[in-house]
Amino acid sequence: MARKIKVLVAKPGLDGHDRGAKVIARALRDAGMEVIYTGLRQTPEQIVQTALQEDVDVVAMSILSGAHNHLFPRVMELMRQNKLDDVLVIGGGVIPEDDIPGLKAAGIAAIFTPGTPTSTTIEFIKANLKRSLE
Amino acid sequence: MDAVSDSTIQEILNGNMRTIARLISLVERNAKERIELIKKLHQYSGKAHVLGITGPPGAGKSTVTDKLIGEFRKRNKRVAVIAVDPSSPFTGGAILGDRIRMMNHATDPDVFIRSLASRGHLGGLAQACGETLRILDAAQYDIIIIETVGVGQSEVEIVRYADTIVLVTVPGLGDDIQAIKAGIMEIGDIFCVNKADKDGTERTVREIRAMLETAILNNAPTRFTELYASYYKNHQSDSAVQHSFAGHHGITNLPGHELPIPLPPVIATVAETGKNIQELADAIILHGTMLKETGLLEQRRNENLLWEIENMVLDMVTEKINSSESRNQLEKLVASVQLRKLDTFEASRKLFEYLLH
Ligand SMILES: Nc1nc2c(ncn2[C@@H]2O[C@H](COP(=O)(O)OP(=O)(O)OP(=O)(O)O)[C@@H](O)[C@H]2O)c(=O)[nH]1
Numbered sequence A: 001m002a003r004k005i006k007v008l009v010a011k012p013g014l015d016g017h018d019r020g021a022k023v024i025a026r027a028l029r030d031a032g033m034e035v036i037y038t039g040l041r042q043t044p045e046q047i048v049q050t051a052l053q054e055d056v057d058v059v060a061m062s063i064l065s066g067a068h069n070h071l072f073p074r075v076m077e078l079m080r081q082n083k084l085d086d087v088l089v090i091g092g093g094v095i096p097e098d099d100i101p102g103l104k105a106a107g108i109a110a111i112f113t114p115g116t117p118t119s120t121t122i123e124f125i126k127a128n129l130k131r132s133l134e
Numbered sequence B: 001m002d003a004v005s006d007s008t009i010q011e012i013l014n015g016n017m018r019t020i021a022r023l024i025s026l027v028e029r030n031a032k033e034r035i036e037l038i039k040k041l042h043q044y045s046g047k048a049h050v051l052g053i054t055g056p057p058g059a060g061k062s063t064v065t066d067k068l069i070g071e072f073r074k075r076n077k078r079v080a081v082i083a084v085d086p087s088s089p090f091t092g093g094a095i096l097g098d099r100i101r102m103m104n105h106a107t108d109p110d111v112f113i114r115s116l117a118s119r120g121h122l123g124g125l126a127q128a129c130g131e132t133l134r135i136l137d138a139a140q141y142d143i144i145i146i147e148t149v150g151v152g153q154s155e156v157e158i159v160r161y162a163d164t165i166v167l168v169t170v171p172g173l174g175d176d177i178q179a180i181k182a183g184i185m186e187i188g189d190i191f192c193v194n195k196a197d198k199d200g201t202e203r204t205v206r207e208i209r210a211m212l213e214t215a216i217l218n219n220a221p222t223r224f225t226e227l228y229a230s231y232y233k234n235h236q237s238d239s240a241v242q243h244s245f246a247g248h249h250g251i252t253n254l255p256g257h258e259l260p261i262p263l264p265p266v267i268a269t270v271a272e273t274g275k276n277i278q279e280l281a282d283a284i285i286l287h288g289t290m291l292k293e294t295g296l297l298e299q300r301r302n303e304n305l306l307w308e309i310e311n312m313v314l315d316m317v318t319e320k321i322n323s324s325e326s327r328n329q330l331e332k333l334v335a336s337v338q339l340r341k342l343d344t345f346e347a348s349r350k351l352f353e354y355l356l357h
């Protein structure tokens, strides 16, 4: 029996609400994944330490506030410092097209903008895990 | 990663969080290497004070845990948490939300928090929790907290790993108290009435005390009676202890008992603001001291181990009985029973013997 995919759903930055993050958390759960949810206003340090302690396969972050160009690369930097290289990191939220290449270059595997069906995100996760489910 | 190399073991003993986290995953997916791992770690475990926190959904267990971590850190203790959250019975997925309340401690190098889904462990929740506990214990955490919801048998029973059990409830839940009374009342060592900012707190505290008195009067098998009575008696001239018993514990005079009888602490807290959490932490630590001083710690751990091993054997039997060979054997036996060659007792006896091979 394959183990379950473990995902950390995190909200870095100062966003005032987390409706979107909760929707994705529920969709991932309904797809049979184990979702750890951190709640609002997490620092990159908190997110990375949580990913490390929970030994997740995926970190999924969402930002609405516009601070993605700072926060996403910072999370990636800390992930590398902690040798969490086999964790798939994806991002979502209100992110201009022009910013996407830079974020991908920083190591975010994919960016999902508003309106992306949750099924797309789920399929992307399943197809791009960096660790075996054995 | 070689799970059981000496350097891995050393990393655990040194509290390397990444190694600890990876090895807990090994346990969660029931990997074979974990057997040797647990064997090697066993000799280093047994030092931590294991705390079980249970109670109805939404009572504030995670918020209480968060504030307790803060209190224990003030006392320079290293703290680990195993937070058990229910899985969806339909998809097997889960949203593990306990951690939201504990994010203040996410970057503290002396606090390790791990979420555990209640289902989907091949070896069962109790096994996954027990082995996680061994790893954290070997990693030299002073206090290990298991948070688990007080409904559902497999969820409740894992508090039996604990030395000290805190039951968290809230004011004014008459039915709730009934539910608690029906099973877990007897296993609580310390009672926490959380959300004491709400109406009915004093009444709930009184109701719990009354229930505890009734339990003692009826000689119900509780975990606490012997411990508190014996510690109280040993410290009759210690004013600090007497004071503490006169406070949160409460002392009662019951018909048929010559000496006053100390009750377990019943503490009204407001976890959101931290009110009385210090008192709760004191009561927990005092409980640990009492266990050691009275020698009842060993007895309690004996009981816990008895349960754990018994439970493991039952799991082994279940696994074996579900194997295809056993199913074949069982079907043959059923056929013989249908033909009236064997009765059901003989058939079950034969299957039992088969399983032992
Ligand atoms: N009024 C009040 N609310 C509280 C208090 N402590 C916790 N809460 C709130 O109660 C709700 C549930 O708190 P949790 O700590 O998640 O409760 P829990 O028992 O861990 O919940 P589950 O793990 O889901 O069973 C949250 O909204 C808390 O903010 C308190 O002392 N007073």
Ligand SMILES: [Mg+2]
Pocket (backbone or CB within 6 Å): B061, B062, B063, B097, B098, B147
């Ligand atoms: Mg909780």
